[in-house]
Amino acid sequence: MNRDIENYLEEMxxxxxxSVKSGEVNYVDIVDSYMEKLSKIAALQIAEEAExxxxxxxKEEDLQKIKELRKEVGDLRFDLTKxxxxxxxxx
Numbered sequence: 001m002n003r004d005i006e007n008y009l010e011e012m013x014x015x016x017x018x019s020v021k022s023g024e025v026n027y028v029d030i031v032d033s034y035m036e037k038l039s040k041i042a043a044l045q046i047a048e049e050a051e052x053x054x055x056x057x058x059k060e061e062d063l064q065k066i067k068e069l070r071k072e073v074g075d076l077r078f079d080l081t082k083x084x085x086x087x088x089x090x091x
Contacts (some may be wrong), residue, residue: 005041044073 012034019025047057047066057063 005045008041009038040069041073044069 016025016027016030016034020027044066047069051057057066
């Protein structure tokens with residue numbers, strides 16, 4: 001797995017554990033949304049690994065999906081932080 005993603009996941013889990021220990025959230029509150037986001041990170045990681053190993057995507061449809069996935073994954077750090085804040089401080 002890409003070291004940047006590993007570092008990010010470790011940091012995310014550290015924040016989640018701190019929030020759970022402090023009683024601000026429980027694991028059930030965040031599992032579904034994190035699973036969807038982590039699936040996108042994993043999908044992008046697999047696509048990039050395939051490209052590095054000489055299996056580039058050539059269909060325009062596939063290239064567009066990967067482009068969209070890159071943007072979504074790029075926005076995840078902000079989204080997860082914002083989501084964690086909204087769970088801690090519901091409106």
